Amino acid sequence: MATHDLSDETLMAYADGVLDADTAAAVERAASEDETVAQRIALFRATGDVLATARAARPAEPVPETLMARVRATLDAARDTRVTPFARPAGRGAASGLPWAPMALAASLALAVGLAAGLTLRPDTAPDAARGLAALEAGGIAGALSRLEAGAAEHVAAGEVSVISSFRMPDGALCREFELDTERDATIAVACAEGAAWNLRFAASTGAGADSGQSYAPAGALEALDAWMVSVEAGAPLPPEEERAALSALED
Amino acid sequence: MLDDFETELVAALPVLRRYALSLCRRPDMADDLVQTTVERAVEARGRVEPGARLQPWLFRILRNAWIDTGRRQATRGTEIDVHATPEAAVTDGARATEASLMLKQTVAALETLPADQRDVIVLVCFEELTYAEAAGVLGVPAGTVMSRLARGRVALARRMGIDRAADA
Numbered sequence: 234m235a236t237h238d239l240s241d242e243t244l245m246a247y248a249d250g251v252l253d254a255d256t257a258a259a260v261e262r263a264a265s266e267d268e269t270v271a272q273r274i275a276l277f278r279a280t281g282d283v284l285a286t287a288r289a290a291r292p293a294e295p296v297p298e299t300l301m302a303r304v305r306a307t308l309d310a311a312r313d314t315r316v317t318p319f320a321r322p323a324g325r326g327a328a329s330g331l332p333w334a335p336m337a338l339a340a341s342l343a344l345a346v347g348l349a350a351g352l353t354l355r356p357d358t359a360p361d362a363a364r365g366l367a368a369l370e371a372g373g374i375a376g377a378l379s380r381l382e383a384g385a386a387e388h389v390a391a392g393e394v395s396v397i398s399s400f401r402m403p404d405g406a407l408c409r410e411f412e413l414d415t416e417r418d419a420t421i422a423v424a425c426a427e428g429a430a431w432n433l434r435f436a437a438s439t440g441a442g443a444d445s446g447q448s449y450a451p452a453g454a455l456e457a458l459d460a461w462m463v464s465v466e467a468g469a470p471l472p473p474e475e476e477r478a479a480l481s482a483l484e485d
Numbered sequence: 486m487l488d489d490f491e492t493e494l495v496a497a498l499p500v501l502r503r504y505a506l507s508l509c510r511r512p513d514m515a516d517d518l519v520q521t522t523v524e525r526a527v528e529a530r531g532r533v534e535p536g537a538r539l540q541p542w543l544f545r546i547l548r549n550a551w552i553d554t555g556r557r558q559a560t561r562g563t564e565i566d567v568h569a570t571p572e573a574a575v576t577d578g579a580r581a582t583e584a585s586l587m588l589k590q591t592v593a594a595l596e597t598l599p600a601d602q603r604d605v606i607v608l609v610c611f612e613e614l615t616y617a618e619a620a621g622v623l624g625v626p627a628g629t630v631m632s633r634l635a636r637g638r639v640a641l642a643r644r645m646g647i648d649r650a651a652d653a
Binding site: 240241242244245246251276277279280281283284285286287288289290291293294295296297299300301303304307308311371 | 487491494495498499500502503512516519520523524527528531583584585587588590591592606610611613615616628631632634635636638639641642645647
């Protein structure tokens, strides 16, 4: 039907305005020389117009409240499992008799909390490391935590994971302090094993990124981590043989 | 509080539901399809390509969920929703009448087309996806979308008497 060996697909794409400039120019030349080509284009324009008019009469209706409630519940549930939010230390402060300056620590902890909240709520705008941390499994971090001995490092999808130490919580849970370095930033974090999964318990930026221009203060990260360790009554770092035993027990 | 992904997902719900209705025609089933889509999208959110539009990806999930229900065979392909009351949402009287009349005629004509042609017309001309996006939703090459769309529009023109030029 289309002489000039121009396909219907090409003429339709021309009518829809999605052809590249060169092909469009060739179509225009053909249309000016051949009435059947021009008529074919007109047909596609006409169907486009009819469908556009019909489209205007089928607005999307508001979502029923029952469906909206189900969607909200799904989003909430997903958020709870995606990352364990920063666990607010219990029994911290004057009552626990900690020796350090409360104001500076409070500021550091606030920064750490802010980052952890960022992990949960806005992974797309959070620093690279935070985004990587937001998915311990997907980023390959969980695997590294189950494999690496303290002092070892491995490159995974989320960045470079360096395990600093292993320790146990008062309830016996195995936890690992580690650093995650991406090209833009670095984060120090703690994740604890729960069954076969790793849950993020603490994260603070150490701001090592070369040109990240971060606005949050990195200096407090280690102090904040220390304070957190004390407040959750983290145990001392496990010696290598105990760590190895703990890691192999994870695989069971 | 919603993150950007969740915000975009919630914003897409009305369009998702409309697409679901065009597939299954039943509001209760459409709601279930949308809910399934949300569940799968949240699970797979790590696989969203950065910079890509979310809507075609959600359509693909929804369409696959629809196919999973096995209803597609039962209803012989895509059904266009003619039972929704589009008039209610359009306030401009004369234009609304013309548009809804046009919608009814168009839908009636679309019903006579093969399902694969109707599928691409709905995605490209009603939901305003690009050829490539529609190809992604349907899991076929873009060239296939274009040939189905062209054939569908030629047939539609003939059915609706707007093919003055088609038989030339």
